[in-house]
Amino acid sequence: MLLSRLLRGWPYQILLLPYLFAVVFPMIWLGYSSLKTNLELFTSAWALPQAPRWDNYVRAWSKAGISQYFLNSVLVTGFSLVFTLLLGAMIAYALARFSFPGSQLLYSLFVAGMFIPSFIGIIPLFFLMKDLGLLNTRQGLIAVYIATNLPFTIFVLHGFFRTLPSELADAAEVDGCSPIGAFFKVILPLARSGLVVVAIFDFMTIWNEYLYALVLISDAKLRTLPVGLANLYVLSRYNADWTEMLAGLVILMIPTLIVYIFFQNQFREGVTLGAQKG
Amino acid sequence: MFPKRYYKLVFLFLTPGLVLYLIFVVYPTINAFIISFFNWRGVSRQMTFAGLGNYRELFQDPVLWKALEHNAFFALVFPIAILVPAFIFALAFQSKVLGANLYRIVFLFPNLMSVTVVAILWSFLYEPTMGPINSGLRLIGLDSLARPWLGDPKVALPALVMPIAWINIGFYVLIIHAGLINIPQDLYDAAAMDGAYGWKRFWYITIPLLWEVITIVTIYVVAGALNEFSIVLIMTNGGPSRATELLTTYMYKMFLSSEYGYGTAIGVLQFVLCVFVLVFARRLMNREAIEF
Numbered sequence: 023m024l025l026s027r028l029l030r031g032w033p034y035q036i037l038l039l040p041y042l043f044a045v046v047f048p049m050i051w052l053g054y055s056s057l058k059t060n061l062e063l064f065t066s067a068w069a070l071p072q073a074p075r076w077d078n079y080v081r082a083w084s085k086a087g088i089s090q091y092f093l094n095s096v097l098v099t100g101f102s103l104v105f106t107l108l109l110g111a112m113i114a115y116a117l118a119r120f121s122f123p124g125s126q127l128l129y130s131l132f133v134a135g136m137f138i139p140s141f142i143g144i145i146p147l148f149f150l151m152k153d154l155g156l157l158n159t160r161q162g163l164i165a166v167y168i169a170t171n172l173p174f175t176i177f178v179l180h181g182f183f184r185t186l187p188s189e190l191a192d193a194a195e196v197d198g199c200s201p202i203g204a205f206f207k208v209i210l211p212l213a214r215s216g217l218v219v220v221a222i223f224d225f226m227t228i229w230n231e232y233l234y235a236l237v238l239i240s241d242a243k244l245r246t247l248p249v250g251l252a253n254l255y256v257l258s259r260y261n262a263d264w265t266e267m268l269a270g271l272v273i274l275m276i277p278t279l280i281v282y283i284f285f286q287n288q289f290r291e292g293v294t295l296g297a298q299k300g
Numbered sequence: 301m302f303p304k305r306y307y308k309l310v311f312l313f314l315t316p317g318l319v320l321y322l323i324f325v326v327y328p329t330i331n332a333f334i335i336s337f338f339n340w341r342g343v344s345r346q347m348t349f350a351g352l353g354n355y356r357e358l359f360q361d362p363v364l365w366k367a368l369e370h371n372a373f374f375a376l377v378f379p380i381a382i383l384v385p386a387f388i389f390a391l392a393f394q395s396k397v398l399g400a401n402l403y404r405i406v407f408l409f410p411n412l413m414s415v416t417v418v419a420i421l422w423s424f425l426y427e428p429t430m431g432p433i434n435s436g437l438r439l440i441g442l443d444s445l446a447r448p449w450l451g452d453p454k455v456a457l458p459a460l461v462m463p464i465a466w467i468n469i470g471f472y473v474l475i476i477h478a479g480l481i482n483i484p485q486d487l488y489d490a491a492a493m494d495g496a497y498g499w500k501r502f503w504y505i506t507i508p509l510l511w512e513v514i515t516i517v518t519i520y521v522v523a524g525a526l527n528e529f530s531i532v533l534i535m536t537n538g539g540p541s542r543a544t545e546l547l548t549t550y551m552y553k554m555f556l557s558s559e560y561g562y563g564t565a566i567g568v569l570q571f572v573l574c575v576f577v578l579v580f581a582r583r584l585m586n587r588e589a590i591e592f
Contacts, residue, residue: 112316145335146564166324247414
């Protein structure tokens with residue numbers, strides 16, 4: 023009985039196992055290669071390091087300025103996330119609960135934003151930021167991230183709020199709460215699971231974002247992690263401190279990995295949620 | 301359903317986000333269309349109206365046509381490289397193969413890494429002399445297969461498909477799998493009673509009921525082929541000798557050389573292509589939705 027369960031669909035393993043290797047191996051390789059010396063790396067790609075060289079990480083963190091990039095990413099992602107969720111929830115609620123002339127149009131306007139590739143407006147955006155004095159500032163980048171992540175956030179939360187009965191807020195208002203207060207005290211806490219899912223996806227999108235961060239920030243001290251690292255990569259082609267580069271990659275990867283491990287279920291839920299809605 | 305006392309809430313709630321959205325998303329998008337009709341290069345704000353001049357130049361530009369070719373290559377190859385494995389794996393998970401949960405978890409992870417990490421990591425993997433791929437090939441005696449993956453114009457573009465597929469397969473497996481488990485088991489049971497197994501059941505039940513999902517993921521993947529940017533920029537920068545140039549990388553280079561009017565025209569072209577593909581694909585894949 024157990025054996026037949028284990029052997030279920032066994033032909034698939036012929037394809038599944040190699041792909042598993044294809045996914046896992048690069049990351050394992052990255053892990054142990056980041057602990058090698060440059061010489062070891064050049065001599066043999068596959069060999070294990072003789073002794074783990076943690077100083078690669080120290081160098082990546084301090085000398086290469088990765089700590090600065092990390093800090094920038096944390097700041098930018100943190101603020102963007104908080105405000106995207108807050109403003110997104112507010113808009114999603116206003117549009118979900120109340121129908122007034124134009125509410126459908128507004129909703130469509132936001133949702134359409136999910137399908138517009140970020141590419142097209144990049145040049146006008148660059149000059150707009152320049153005119154507003156927001157070019158090369160973290161605040162500017164945050165503003166852009168909020169604006170560009172609102173569509174998806176609103177889309178998901180809107181669907182979520184529609185499933186919440188309006189009697190809940192009404193009841194709170196009967197008890198003397200203002201409508202706005204009702205939102206913050208009653209509705210929002212109930213939306214926690216939806217907020218978590220959206221937060222995770224927004225976090226991933228913003229933390230890993232490359233294009234806007236590349237174009238809108240040129241000051242090395244203000245760069246976010248993806249851009250900073252890519253820049254280092256181009257430079258390290260000339261000074262060949264590869265292991266430092268590899269250590270930097272691991273540093274970039276770790277927060278994502280941690281979030282993924284802890285919020286495993288929410289990720290899968292989120293993807294399938296999207297699948298059902300889409 | 302909209303009593304006066306809610307006016308304040310709605311106004312207060314809508315305004316901040318809407319303002320940000322209008323300024324940083326809507327305005328630049330509309331502005332892009334307008335700018336594409338002007339000649340604008342250099343730092344000064346001087347723009348001279350050029351009508352369709354930029355577009356005319358664009359269509360005579362050999363680099364643009366090359367880029368389009370490359371995007372078209374991606375548009376054809378991505379669905380195969382990404383969706384075929386994703387579909388097979390989704391079917392595997394549906395039949396509750398051993399380790400399905402583990403596979404699901406691991407396969408998704410590349411999707412969540414920063415594109416920078418993927419791009420640089422795979423650049424290392426592809427390294428001609430010290431990368432594990434070539435080293436591995438040499439170790440098992442397949443020296444002849446080892447080549448400068450990203451440095452050879454003939455191989456570079458296909459080579460880029462690997463990391464991109466690597467990122468996306470895990471994601472699409474989940475979506476297709478979600479679609480698969482939505483098909484009620486009774487349908488399969490009823491078909492089994494009528495003697496339909498294996499291939500028949502796949503063709504007559506699974507595919508039609510999954511068609512909506514198939515359409516959507518295909519459109520997404522093809523749209524992704526048109527919008528691809530970061531991986532290519534970081535790994536090859538459109539090289540070697542434009543062998544991997546895309547619409548997006550070309551546009552970015554126009555931006556860097558201050559060719560703003562021309563660059564925006566490329567962006568508009570890309571947008572139009574996207575819409576065209578969307579409409580065309582939708583039309584092509586339209587079938588009656590099966591209600592169950």
